[in-house]
Amino acid sequence: MSSRHDSGHGGTRYGSFPGARPRRLRTTPALRRMVAETRPHPADLILPAFVREGISEPVPIAAMPGVVQHTRDTLRKAAVEARAAGVSGIMLFGVPEDEKKDATGSAGTDPDGILQAAIRDVRAEVGDELVIMSDLCLDEFTDHGHCGVLDSAGRVDNDATLERYAEMARVQADAGVHAVGPSGMMDGQVGVVREALDAAGHEDVSVLAYTVKYSSAFYGPFREAVGSSLRGDRKTYQQDPANARESLRELALDLAEGADMVMVKPALPYLDIVHRIAEEVDVPVAAYQISGEYAMVEAAAANGWIDRDKAILETLTGIKRAGAQMILTYWATEAAQRLSHT
Numbered sequence: 001m002s003s004r005h006d007s008g009h010g011g012t013r014y015g016s017f018p019g020a021r022p023r024r025l026r027t028t029p030a031l032r033r034m035v036a037e038t039r040p041h042p043a044d045l046i047l048p049a050f051v052r053e054g055i056s057e058p059v060p061i062a063a064m065p066g067v068v069q070h071t072r073d074t075l076r077k078a079a080v081e082a083r084a085a086g087v088s089g090i091m092l093f094g095v096p097e098d099e100k101k102d103a104t105g106s107a108g109t110d111p112d113g114i115l116q117a118a119i120r121d122v123r124a125e126v127g128d129e130l131v132i133m134s135d136l137c138l139d140e141f142t143d144h145g146h147c148g149v150l151d152s153a154g155r156v157d158n159d160a161t162l163e164r165y166a167e168m169a170r171v172q173a174d175a176g177v178h179a180v181g182p183s184g185m186m187d188g189q190v191g192v193v194r195e196a197l198d199a200a201g202h203e204d205v206s207v208l209a210y211t212v213k214y215s216s217a218f219y220g221p222f223r224e225a226v227g228s229s230l231r232g233d234r235k236t237y238q239q240d241p242a243n244a245r246e247s248l249r250e251l252a253l254d255l256a257e258g259a260d261m262v263m264v265k266p267a268l269p270y271l272d273i274v275h276r277i278a279e280e281v282d283v284p285v286a287a288y289q290i291s292g293e294y295a296m297v298e299a300a301a302a303n304g305w306i307d308r309d310k311a312i313l314e315t316l317t318g319i320k321r322a323g324a325q326m327i328l329t330y331w332a333t334e335a336a337q338r339l340s341h342t
């Protein structure tokens, strides 16, 4: 009658394999710690951070409790704090003043635009101590909210957008970023960005390619975070959640175009993709635990439905176990602080 589940450590034997007792290695915390296969480490973590133009106090993001739109000043402090916690990098997103948004997203390529200013600030504050990265995309800067410029029929114009990305890459690199993160899912974006960087003497600036980026409902809270003007969706450029092999095609193209690191986004609903990509490549693989993933855990925890701290660590462990070497997460600083004590 004894099943594997109701047999204790002594007494009853399990089936005809009396020696096989996986539970033996789960008996004490020290033992479990010793045999753990996956250990999230502060250095795996990258903090995405928002900086908003024209505010004098940080603005909380309702759908992301604990995350704010930073002032230039509080962003510098957040970078220092992340570094002190052992986080490896910071990914910067700029939120311009509403009246600076236009059809081509010109604030995104203005050398004095908010993102460029923030890059300079953070670089001046932490130098090379943190890997400073920037979102390379137009959606925060366009009045229509799309990741690119539109043609006369209102469609996102791939090649016209690439020209804008080339310029964005140059101004972000001039401002002192270590790595750019093209996230608009235009075909050819990695190649164009690489060429633009090289031509401007920025051979050392690397490209963290948003190689796999699904059209996801979990970006919802982010749209509030960057004050997005988007109506409609991004289905003509972001990937269909139904597709897996398509990601390998995106991967092959990005590697051929010179991606130094590749990213999968979102993370949790796409761990199979993280795993497949990690098996394929010999470059570093990142996964982005996005705004909606953050919001889900925070909302459930606020209701007392899950143990927040344990759930956070479990998600990070799962993402790493799937094969991501770096994880972008809004919990980066807090998680790093906690991980250094385990």
Ligand code: PBG
Binding pocket: 135, 137, 138, 139, 140, 147, 183, 184, 218, 219, 220, 221, 222, 223, 234, 289, 290, 291, 292
């Ligand atoms: C595009 C971009 C987005 C995110 C990162 N870069 C938004 C989108 O594609 O709509 C989402 C990040 C998140 O949800 O946490 N600039």
